[in-house]
Amino acid sequence: MTDAGPANMAASEGIDFGAGQSRMELKNVSKGYGEEWEFDQVLGNLSLEVEAGMLTVVVGPSGCGKSTLVNLIAGFETPDTGTILLDGSEVTGPGKERMVVFQETALMPWQTTYENIVFGPKLRGDYQGGNLEAEAVKLIEKVGLADFKDKYPLQLSGGMQRRAELARALINEPRIMIMDEPFRGLDAMSRELMQEFFLKIFEENRRTQIFVTSEIDEAIFLADRLVVLSNKPAEVRTVIDIDLPRPRDFKMMSSPEAYRYKSEAMEILHEEAMKSFSDSASASGFMEVYAKTGD
Amino acid sequence: MSKPTGLAYFWYTLEQRMATPTPYLTMFGLSLWIFTYWLLCEGLEFWRFGKIPGPVTVLTDWFARDPFQGISIFKEEYYIHIWSSCRRIAIAFCIATGVGVPLGLFMGWSKAFRDYTFPILEVLRPIPPLAWVPLAILMFSGFETPVIFLATLASLFVTTLNTMLGVDSIDEEYFRAAGCLGSSKWQIFTNVVVPGALPFIFTGLQISVGVAWFSLVAAEMVSGDYGLGYLIVDSFMNNVTVPMVIGMLTLGLVGWGTSVMVRQVGRQLMQWQVKELAQQDR
Numbered sequence: 048m049t050d051a052g053p054a055n056m057a058a059s060e061g062i063d064f065g066a067g068q069s070r071m072e073l074k075n076v077s078k079g080y081g082e083e084w085e086f087d088q089v090l091g092n093l094s095l096e097v098e099a100g101m102l103t104v105v106v107g108p109s110g111c112g113k114s115t116l117v118n119l120i121a122g123f124e125t126p127d128t129g130t131i132l133l134d135g136s137e138v139t140g141p142g143k144e145r146m147v148v149f150q151e152t153a154l155m156p157w158q159t160t161y162e163n164i165v166f167g168p169k170l171r172g173d174y175q176g177g178n179l180e181a182e183a184v185k186l187i188e189k190v191g192l193a194d195f196k197d198k199y200p201l202q203l204s205g206g207m208q209r210r211a212e213l214a215r216a217l218i219n220e221p222r223i224m225i226m227d228e229p230f231r232g233l234d235a236m237s238r239e240l241m242q243e244f245f246l247k248i249f250e251e252n253r254r255t256q257i258f259v260t261s262e263i264d265e266a267i268f269l270a271d272r273l274v275v276l277s278n279k280p281a282e283v284r285t286v287i288d289i290d291l292p293r294p295r296d297f298k299m300m301s302s303p304e305a306y307r308y309k310s311e312a313m314e315i316l317h318e319e320a321m322k323s324f325s326d327s328a329s330a331s332g333f334m335e336v337y338a339k340t341g342d
Numbered sequence: 343m344s345k346p347t348g349l350a351y352f353w354y355t356l357e358q359r360m361a362t363p364t365p366y367l368t369m370f371g372l373s374l375w376i377f378t379y380w381l382l383c384e385g386l387e388f389w390r391f392g393k394i395p396g397p398v399t400v401l402t403d404w405f406a407r408d409p410f411q412g413i414s415i416f417k418e419e420y421y422i423h424i425w426s427s428c429r430r431i432a433i434a435f436c437i438a439t440g441v442g443v444p445l446g447l448f449m450g451w452s453k454a455f456r457d458y459t460f461p462i463l464e465v466l467r468p469i470p471p472l473a474w475v476p477l478a479i480l481m482f483s484g485f486e487t488p489v490i491f492l493a494t495l496a497s498l499f500v501t502t503l504n505t506m507l508g509v510d511s512i513d514e515e516y517f518r519a520a521g522c523l524g525s526s527k528w529q530i531f532t533n534v535v536v537p538g539a540l541p542f543i544f545t546g547l548q549i550s551v552g553v554a555w556f557s558l559v560a561a562e563m564v565s566g567d568y569g570l571g572y573l574i575v576d577s578f579m580n581n582v583t584v585p586m587v588i589g590m591l592t593l594g595l596v597g598w599g600t601s602v603m604v605r606q607v608g609r610q611l612m613q614w615q616v617k618e619l620a621q622q623d624r
Contacts, residue, residue, distance in 0.1 A: 141522045143522070149515050153515040153518065157612075157614045170529050
């Protein structure tokens, strides 16, 4: 977040913004749960390239294994087969170079905003960027929580909690950020504000991002590249490059391009969602009715 | 307006308190209860309740300089009983907390440690303190140690179990976040496991101090020379019923006091939770 200058230049001149950023690669990753006789294959042979300096958004029908994907990338779980590489080295466990911002807030409720933010660097004792306290305060101001520095998470609103969490991840200077439906549960207004805020931070230095969501509008608004997952067992169904200009603005969402991206993605998502729907026997009756009225 | 300090703050909170229905409801409930008690025992002398000392008799003796039946707030003996029990509770509670909390934390934190210890705990836990009395007398000499042992035992189980459940209750996300941020196992223990389990620990401690009183009194009834439990059973043996009731009421009040103390300490340690509750009130 410190080298905002060159990144902006790069964006405007259309050069490779991946310079100095990290790249992640998933090769034939599969993961399943349960005993042999009731095995649930969640990810099946998923291969994905997360380009350096790109905001890659992963969307998929609900229950398709997006959270499993996040857990694997973060290193909380290990894949059954395949490898996950960050800049060519294999991911083996959780680490500060891959920061996760969780679905539900995972700020420690017993620590104040400030304590939460300095938690990681303080524990590891490896902070490089000079004065940690000053840097944390700067970051707190940047995410607009200056007045809430010494408040506890439970005293913050949902949006504030997400911003605090973003700051807690950013201070570690991760090589890649993994956002697991981070704005879920926020009301529409806060959600929109958070998306804009998130993009502002991303566009400053284009740190490689994986953003998982089930909201198609959010996905298109944020993404450089949209990865659509198939129904379970999840694989990459399509990759759509979103060529909307940056910095992004909500008005762009009503442009014809945005609409085209949306319908393209929606069609695939719908198809996949229907597959999972028809998989459950109880829904078959509904499916017939739906098929008739759909014609 | 700035926050008032000292006595001014005390008056302020008192005023606020008096503006709510709470003190009046409490007073009303209390008087209704005392009135019923009086009616049964002294007013109507209803059935066998007539044999029980009523509120007037008890209160007169309790606050008399020269009580009929030997025990009142002016008698040194009364305080010796209270002090003996309180000291035993303090020792027992400290031992139980000092052993139970770490034990529970480790049981919750380490699967292997739980596998070693949990079955033993589960077998010993349902045995009531009274069943331990003979063993305690055989194991320890004198009056003091067996009594303290019994009180410790009962509250130890409560504290340990609650602490363990407290660790179980911590959301997986916090462990993951801490792992992501690069905490070592021990750092996770001190920064996530301990604070995360605190709310359950203090719920456990409040129950455990109550349980300690139960088993203390039971133990004092069987083996002892002083203490509120001893006072109660000794008065009964000597057919003086008023000190018996005074002993019971004193026990209740002192027990309540200890539980309030534990709650206050918990509140101090868990500011983050108190503030949450304060916010919900708004």
